[in-house]
Structure formats: C-alpha cells, structure tokens
Amino acid sequence: MIVRDKPSILSIFFIVRRASGSMLVQIYPQLLLVMGLSALVVLGHRHAPQFVPVVSSAPFALIGIALSIFLGFRNNACYDRWWEARKQWGELVKACRDLARQTLLLEGRAGTRGVDVRAALVDHAIAFTYALLQHLRPGEDEQRILERLPKAIHGRFRPNRNRPDFILREMGAILATAYRDKLISDIEFSLFDRTVSQMASVHAACERIRTTPVPFAYTLLLHRTAYMFCFLLPFGFADLTGWLTLFAAGMVAYTFFGLDTLGDELEEPFGELPNDLPIAAMADTIAIGLREALGETDLPPLPIPVDFVLM
Template structure:
C-alpha cells in the first residue's frame, strides 16, 4: 500500500510509484498513435476514412463512466472490507493477550508458560494467514513460532491457518479439563478464537469470490472499443488536437479500469493492495510486547512510500 503525504502540484504529474501509468501506458500510446494516423489519412484522403458525429461518443462515454464507477465502487468495497477484517484481527489478538492475563496471575511459572504458548500460536496464525491469501508471500514466518509437533500438524493440514486455531482450541480444552480455566473463562477465550475463525472465513470469502467475470469482461471490451473508435468522432472537429484529447480520455478510462483490477484483489502484490504482511508483523510486535519482551524491532515502515 502506498503511504505518503499528498505531493505538491509540481510533483503530481511525475509520480509513477502507486500510479497505474506503468500498466496502461502502452494502451493510451496506441490510442494516441492510432488517432494521429486517422487524422493524417482523413486530411490526405477524406473519402477513405469516414468520420462520424461526436454526439453518440459523448453519450457512450457518459454511460461507460457510470459503469466504471459502479465496478470501482464494488472493488473498493472489497478492499475496504478486507481492511476492516484485518483490523478486527488486530483487535482480537490484543483482546486475547488481555484475556490470557488470568493465566499469568496463577501461582507459579506454569501459567505464564501457558499464556506464552497461546499468544505464540496467535502470532503464528497471523503470519500463516499472509501466504494463505497472497501468492508468493513468505511462508516460513509461521514456522518460527511452532514447535516441531505443531509444525508437523500444520504441514499435514496444507498449512491452513485454521489448523493453528485448532491447536489453540486444543490447548484451551486441556486447560479447561484440568480445571485451570473455569467454564466462564473457557467460554470467553473460546469466543475470541471463534471470532478469529470468522476473520479467516471473511478473508477467504474475499479471496475466492471475485467480481463476476462477465461484468468485468463487458467493461474491458467497451472501454477498448470506445477508445479505439473515439478518433473517428473528433478527427474532423479537433484536427491535430485529436490524438491528445483521445489519449487523455483513454488514460482516464484505462486507468480507472486498471485501478479497479488492483482494488478487486486486496491481498495481492500490487502497490495499492493491503499491507497484510506489515499488519501481521505489527500483531507479532503487539503480542510479544504483551508477553513482556523488550528490545523489539521497530514497527514496519514504508520503503520508498511502499508498505507491503
């Protein structure tokens, strides 16, 4: 995710990081060159290249803008829902750290060890969630917080974060049977784990249910056809200004389309996607601090305005 202050006006037109220009410049360059070719042929041989009234293109452009706005709103809603779900995970992990204080208050060091084991598994869950949602993410971070038997169980379940929640539930069940946790305390902690399972299910719902392909395909086709045919409607009216006008319009439509593609997959690796790896690192720092560890590394910061 791009994290930077609003740039001044003189920098606004030269920023590439976080912009969709690297993705779409070949498209609006083709529109620019095609427009120039159409204007040149029209002026040299007016009967070869027909031109049309620009009014229908205006109406089509308005309709296309509305459809693009609907799609981008749907994509942004997915992005924002994903951010809220990860924000809920931060809250739940902090709640778990607070609720497990009842273990460390028990006489002897055993309760402190039991609390550390539970929170360490919560850290492993947050790290395991990142490669579960993002292709190519580091899949070894979770292993650092699992014992060999836990790691073997985790691997046997295809490295699913749900396996780590099952390990947490098993530990809570053992503590409850042993009388370390009362019925109310067990239900309180189990409810928090149940909500963490809900976070996992919410992320999987977003990850595995994209915007309907037919809707996206319709917008892609319409945007390309509109931008490629647009010079025919303005070659006679604008003359040699046509390539610049059509390239600007193509930049807007192709840019909105590309931005919608990025926001549609909030867990991806694009600059405008969510920094879920950084959020998982933040959860780790929060829980290690709750365990009383000192000398922790600093919180994740953006590198060249990019936070991943």
C-alpha cells in the same frame, strides 16, 4: 499500499512511477496505440476523406456517460472488496490484542502452569497471523510460523492445506485442556473461545474475498467497451479538433484505462502490487505487539514504507 503525503499541484503532473501511485506505467502501450490511431485518422481524413469519414460526435457523449457509470460501478465493487479486507485485518488486530489482555488472568495460576498456557496461546496467535498471511499471499516465509509453534506439532502442521485453521484448532485444544484441568472457569473459557472465534471469522472472511472475484462478465464487458470507445473516438472529433484529437483521445484513454487497471488491483487486495493491502506489515505489527505483551524486549522496529510503498 502507497503511503505518501499529498503532492503539490506542480509535482502531481510529473509522478510517473508505479510505486508513487501513477497508472501510466501499466497503460502507456494502450495510450500510445490510441494516440497513434488518432494521428492516422486525422491524417487520413485530411488527405483521403473519402476513405476516412468522420461521424457525428453526439453518440460518443452518450456512450461515454454510460461507460463512465459502468466503470464507476465496477470500481466501487472492487473498492468494497479492498475495504472489507482492510476491516477484517483490523478485526484481527483487535482480536489478538484482546487475547493478549485476556490471558493476563492466567498469571500466577497453578504455579508456572498458567504462565505456560498464556505464552502458548499468545504464541499460537502470532503463528496464526503469519499463517493467514502465507495462506493469502503464498510464498511468504514459514519459519516465522514454526518458531512460534511447539516442535512436537511441526510434523502435523506442514501437511495441512489450511494452516491457519490447524492453528485455531490447536488453540481450541489448549483451552479445552486448561478447562478440563480447572485452570480456567466455564465463563473464562467462553471468553477465550469468543476471541478465538473472532479470529476464525476473519480467516473465513479473507478466504471468501480471495476465492470470490468480481464476476468476470463485468470485467470482460468493460474491457471491450472501453477499447471500442477509445478506438472509435478519433472518428468523431478529427474534423472538429484536428491534431488536438490526439491529446483529447489520449486523455480519455488515460482516464478509462487507468481506472480499469486500478480496479483490477483493488479486486485482489491481498496481492503484492503497490495498491494492495500491506498485510505483511500488519502481520508484523500484530506479532510485535503480542511479543511485547509477553515481555519480550528484543523486538524489531515497526514496518515503515519503502519508496512510499508499505507491503
């Protein structure tokens, strides 16, 4: 996610780096193609108008309005996915903090047994957070997960296809054992189970977002219409604006292709592009908070943006 101060009016025109929020790097080939075609249309209309005719510009206004509405609809759908994913990770932050606070009631119960159960639950919550990160963004380091889990279950953890769900089951087993040993009451068990269920709900919601993309027909229709509109646009304005058609068509192409590319990035909020969610940073933030709740002092610093990007 791009994190930066609002640029000044002057500097906003000189932002071209992708990490700074500009879409220019991704779409400049399309812009050059549209502007190059515009130059050929203007040149051809001036020297061979019988072969390069110019049509009325009125239809382009109607098509442009319709295309803008459809583009806005798709971008809203993609942003809804991005925002829903952000809300779910916010719920995970809350659930983990609730768990760390709720487990304080285990302190002092059955000697050190209560302390051990509290540490196990909080460690599993840390492992769950990193396992969910790895589940949504494959390739993340699994060592941070294993170091929070008992070595006895490492062999059962690795073969699991859904590792976050495995850790939630282990948390359920810890709670069931504590309830059977009368370390917690039935009301306290329900309290803990509700918090673990909130973590499971976040897991399920994130899987839903990751495995259910925006219908491909929307993307295909938008791509085709945007390209056809931008390629035909010079034929409607070459006679009216002359060489300024290059810049007019370029500006329209920059807007349409830029919004289209931004929608593609927002559609996959758990990726590793600059506009995707910083779930790795949020996982580190959760882990640091839980470790601090356990009384650990050798903690890393909180994540900060690097070149305006927080991942």
